[in-house]
Amino acid sequence: MLVKSLAVLCVITMSLGASVKSDISEIEALITKKVTDILKEERSKESERTETILKEIKALKELNTRMEERIEFLEQENADMDLIICFLNNQTNGLLEKLTDDNKARNDSLINPIEFLYQKCKDIKNEDFVNYHNTMRRKRQIVPTQAATIPNIAFSAYLSSTNSHMSPGQAIKYDRVHLNDGAGYNSYTGAFTAPISGTYLFMFQFDSRVHTFVRLNVDGRNVVDAVTNPHVNTQDRENMSGNSAIIHVGVGQSVLVEVYDVSGEVASSDKYRLSTFCGTLLYPEIHH
Known part of the structure; x- marks a missing residue:
């Protein structure tokens, strides 16, 4: 853009010199002013582009910070869920071991494990699991389904x-x-x-x-x-x-x-x- 503008200026200047025999100093002043205006315009455009880029960078940094906070929370929640799964696996293994011991003691035919676990889930209220689950909910600050009061926030x-x-x-x-x-x-x-x-x-x-x-x-x-x-x-x-x-x-x-x-x-x-x-x-x- 700058080169094109200077080329146009030269053509105008040559034409001016050929037609009216303008004074050399006037031509130099005209060229100097035009070059100054062109450079000022280019600097202004470059400044606007730089400012736009800086704004976009700032917005991306802020978004990245918020995403990192969100990822940190989700990672914590995922870790809590892993603990719950581990707890349930331990409980399941314990029930299966109990089933095996009972079968050996009675010398009975093997009871269907799925039916056994289903019946146990219906008959037994596992207080340890309930307490553990409530602790995890409080840790993640998730309000229980039947909350009696609104948290103080x-x-x-x-x-x-x-x-x-x-x-x-x-x-x-x-x-x-x-x-x-x-x-x-x-x-x-x-x-x-x-x-x-x-x-x-x-x-x-x-x-x-x-x-x-x-x-x-x-x-x-x-x-x-x-x-x-x-x-x-x-x-x-x-x-x-x-x-x-x-x-x-x-x-x-x-x-x-x-x-x-x-x-x-x-x-x-x-x-x-x-x-x-x-x-x-x-x-x-x-x-x-």
Whole structure:
């Protein structure tokens, strides 16, 4: 593109020199200005391409982090299931050994093992297995099917200082925590990670003195938006906005509030706690 533009410039310059006998200094000034404009345009395009690539890299890194957290949870769940399978295998082997011993003692014909195990499952309540299974469920924080109460999962936080010139995609880190039942909210990242699957209520508010777009998202998926458009030609330069949503969130998924589209500002302080974020579990997902 640069070579093509310079070639066109040379043709124009030669034509100009041949037709009007322009002064050499004027021609040099024209060439210098044109070259400067072309280089500036190329640098601007390159800068835009670089910025786009950096945004894509950042988004991929964030997605990779969330996927790693999800994989870690699934690996833990898989390990728990392996333990349960191992426990059941041990119980089955124990029952088969008992069947063999009983047959030898009575010198009876071999009883069908499948029928024997089926009858044992009907007749025997294995308290060890029930206790073990409940322990695994609590470890994975899965609510029992007939849960009598809703787990205590709720958080509330506010921003203690103003964040100016926030870039698109930057999370708002509400750093002062009022409440964090269930330990799902992280004040260092600004994200709430669901300890269990269920239906949650989230609300956020923010104050700003500039045009700012803010949204609530789950694992990078936009849920609801809010925007501030400050007053002009008045002393009241600030504006507040916010939104709320009731949504289903899976275990391990992250919910956060972030600035998007344009650079913005989120204003708050310890004295004037104008920017807040909170959420609570309304009811858990029931596993049958």
